Amino acid sequence: MSELDKILLDLFKKNSSDLSVKDRIPLDEDLGIRKVAFDMYKVYGDHYDGLWKVEEDGDKKFLVRASDPRFGTQELDKWTASSNYEHTDVTLKYRGVPICSFSADQYGFKGEDIFTFKSALLDIVKEDQGFIKKVIASQPKLKAEAISNMFPELIK
Numbered sequence: 001m002s003e004l005d006k007i008l009l010d011l012f013k014k015n016s017s018d019l020s021v022k023d024r025i026p027l028d029e030d031l032g033i034r035k036v037a038f039d040m041y042k043v044y045g046d047h048y049d050g051l052w053k054v055e056e057d058g059d060k061k062f063l064v065r066a067s068d069p070r071f072g073t074q075e076l077d078k079w080t081a082s083s084n085y086e087h088t089d090v091t092l093k094y095r096g097v098p099i100c101s102f103s104a105d106q107y108g109f110k111g112e113d114i115f116t117f118k119s120a121l122l123d124i125v126k127e128d129q130g131f132i133k134k135v136i137a138s139q140p141k142l143k144a145e146a147i148s149n150m151f152p153e154l155i156k
Contacts, residue, residue, distance in 0.1 A: 027054060027061040040066060074118045079125050081118035087111035090118055092125070092135070094151060100135045129156075 025031065025043075032044030033052070040051045041063060051066040074081050080093045087110070090102045102121065104110065109117040124131050132154055136144050148155050 023065045024055075025063050027063050031063070033063065074115075074122060076122040076126055079122055081121050083114050083118060087114045090114065090121065092121060094147075094154065097147070097150065099147060100139060 027033075033041045034044070036042050036051065039053050041053070043052055043063060046052075052063040053066045055062050055064045078095050080096070081090055082093065083090045088104045090109075091098050092100045092102065102117075107117070136147050136154060139147065
């Protein structure tokens with residue numbers, strides 16, 4: 001993404017009334033918020049239903065998104081693909097058990113691509129049983145054996 005594209009995107013986010021594109025909003029009287037714990041808040045109208053925290057910048061206060069919804073978890077049946085906030089790693093899990101991690105360095109995805117990468121990963125899992133077998137086989141021997149013993153349906 002070019003520098004001009006980033007500037008335009010930031011300007012769009014700043015001027016938009018849609019909370020789903022905002023990561024930081026001024027804390028003012030018009031904003032509907034509810035304190036949920038310590039310094040964490042919920043913002044009414046945030047369709048991600050995420051948590052926000054208060055940060056001060058000089059004499060102004062802002063609500064800042066505590067977690068980026070793009071880096072959450074996507075689910076498909078018993079499979080989930082979750083990513084860390086730094087968008088450097090995606091973990092594929094089966095029934096909540098980590099099966100394999102996919103790093104951005106190795107697979108070439110970037111922060112803005114993480115949602116697409118997770119979707120593609122779950123699509124491959126759904127469509128290609130051979131992929132799952134290869135992923136399990138690529139794990140260290142003891143981990144591959146443990147996964148096979150816990151979930152024999154994965155290696156059929």
